[in-house]
Amino acid sequence: MKILKFGGTSVGSAERIKGLLDIVDPSTRQIVVLSAVSGTTNALVEIGQAFLTGKKEEAVELIKRHKDKYELLIRELFTSEQGLAKGKNLIDYHFNYIASLGNEMFTPVEEKIVLAQGELLSTTLFHFHLEEIGVPSILLPALDFMKIDDDNEPIVDYIGEKLSNLLSLYPDNTLFITQGYICRNSFGEIDNLRRGGSDYTASLIGAALRADEVQIWTDIDGMHNNDPRVVKNTSPIAHLSFDEAAELAYFGAKILHPQSVFPAQKYNVPVRLLNTMDPEATGTLISKEGGKTGQIRAIAAKDGITAIHIQSSRMLLAYGFLRKIFEVFERYKTPIDMITTSEVAVSLTVDDTKNLADIIKEVQDFGSVKVDHEQTIVCVVGDFSANTHGYAARVLDAVKHLPLRMVSYGGSDYNVSILLDTAHKTEALRSLHNRLF
Numbered sequence: 001m002k003i004l005k006f007g008g009t010s011v012g013s014a015e016r017i018k019g020l021l022d023i024v025d026p027s028t029r030q031i032v033v034l035s036a037v038s039g040t041t042n043a044l045v046e047i048g049q050a051f052l053t054g055k056k057e058e059a060v061e062l063i064k065r066h067k068d069k070y071e072l073l074i075r076e077l078f079t080s081e082q083g084l085a086k087g088k089n090l091i092d093y094h095f096n097y098i099a100s101l102g103n104e105m106f107t108p109v110e111e112k113i114v115l116a117q118g119e120l121l122s123t124t125l126f127h128f129h130l131e132e133i134g135v136p137s138i139l140l141p142a143l144d145f146m147k148i149d150d151d152n153e154p155i156v157d158y159i160g161e162k163l164s165n166l167l168s169l170y171p172d173n174t175l176f177i178t179q180g181y182i183c184r185n186s187f188g189e190i191d192n193l194r195r196g197g198s199d200y201t202a203s204l205i206g207a208a209l210r211a212d213e214v215q216i217w218t219d220i221d222g223m224h225n226n227d228p229r230v231v232k233n234t235s236p237i238a239h240l241s242f243d244e245a246a247e248l249a250y251f252g253a254k255i256l257h258p259q260s261v262f263p264a265q266k267y268n269v270p271v272r273l274l275n276t277m278d279p280e281a282t283g284t285l286i287s288k289e290g291g292k293t294g295q296i297r298a299i300a301a302k303d304g305i306t307a308i309h310i311q312s313s314r315m316l317l318a319y320g321f322l323r324k325i326f327e328v329f330e331r332y333k334t335p336i337d338m339i340t341t342s343e344v345a346v347s348l349t350v351d352d353t354k355n356l357a358d359i360i361k362e363v364q365d366f367g368s369v370k371v372d373h374e375q376t377i378v379c380v381v382g383d384f385s386a387n388t389h390g391y392a393a394r395v396l397d398a399v400k401h402l403p404l405r406m407v408s409y410g411g412s413d414y415n416v417s418i419l420l421d422t423a424h425k426t427e428a429l430r431s432l433h434n435r436l437f
Contacts, residue, residue: 001030002030004032009218010218026174033201033202035181043066080132083131087128090125126177141179146201150186152191212269216255219276222238251415268288297383300379302379307371307375309371310368328362334352336349338408378399396418
């Protein structure tokens with residue numbers, strides 16, 4: 001079985017929804033995972049925020065405006081009166097339901113219910129379209145099998161058991177459709193896998209079912225060796241290892257959700273990145289083997305980084321100092337991206353500043369603290385194992401004209417990372433590209 005995930009742009013119009021059948025083969029057993037129609041999640045976030053802040057009239061206007069877009073979509077998608085009527089009933093139900101949530105106390109629980117409506121709409125519309133043109137399909141509600149635990153981690157065994165049971169009810173069917181992004185939490189409430197979570201859904205399903213392959217269909221022909229938005233002459237990478245892809249996704253390659261590699265990697269399920277707009281393009285294959293060794297593969301950048309520098313003479317020759325620092329970040333569930341240390345100082349970076357003020361207040365007990373905002377991590381991914389030489393020097397030589405704040409090397413066989421002011425990001429990416437490729 002194959003798992004095919006299509007992003008928001010791939011279902012962004014009636015034409016593109018219809019065009020999915022150019023890629024999806026109803027004769028082979030597969031699960032199609034869909035994101036919300038392009039622009040829907042952002043609109044639902046706005047609606048939820050309006051309700052949360054008590055701006056009910058604004059929320060109602062936003063609901064009407066977005067419903068009007070779906071009215072146009074269904075008129076282009078369905079050709080029969082029966083199909084159009086089903087589409088109209090569907091969007092009436094979902095948008096009336098969203099509006100009704102604002103009539104009582106609106107909390108983050110209701111906000112997550114609002115956010116789930118985008119995927120519920122897109123998958124049902126595709127299912128209705130297939131029904132209209134006579135292509136059999138089964139709609140599998142993700143809320144019936146996708147679940148996270150108390151730590152917001154997916155429960156893969158649960159997902160596999162529930163999904164296998166659902167699939168066993170339809171032994172003669174080959175085409176199944178489900179929602180990306182949405183799930184239930186440990187309380188049974190509607191929740192989600194955070195933004196970009198449709199990739200994660202596809203990878204989790206692939207891992208849970210030990211699928212033959214997971215395909216991530218977007219509007220880009222694979223993962224590129226640099227950011228094509230700011231660097232000219234980038235090229236797609238034909239083959240990456242799971243570790244290389246994970247590094248690139250985490251450090252800024254937007255084509256792939258950072259967490260989506262790990263479930264597939266654990267169960268050795270290949271992931272292929274493909275272009276909906278150009279289905280014949282080779283794309284990028286991510287697998288255990290990866291591409292050639294002894295190469296620098298790609299460059300990625302992650303913005304929105306905050307650097308925290310802690311200096312203390314008490315750190316000198318002391319044991320347990322770093323543990324105490326890390327425990328502060330653990331209490332506030334704030335992941336650390338990079339870390340460098342000296343005898344009397346430790347510098348680290350975070351991209352989640354929600355609890356930054358409280359964290360700073362606590363770590364000030366250990367020494368003087370300096371905070372730098374608007375930083376960027378630039379990550380160079382390739383073969384940096386112990387038996388290679390010269391690559392790290394080439395990386396640093398390419399950015400020797402820029403002021404670097406931190407350098408991380410040796411923590412992984414797959415990357416060298418540098419921290420610099422975001423203002424220098426574009427120059428760093430271009431200079432590294434010219435030097436390394």
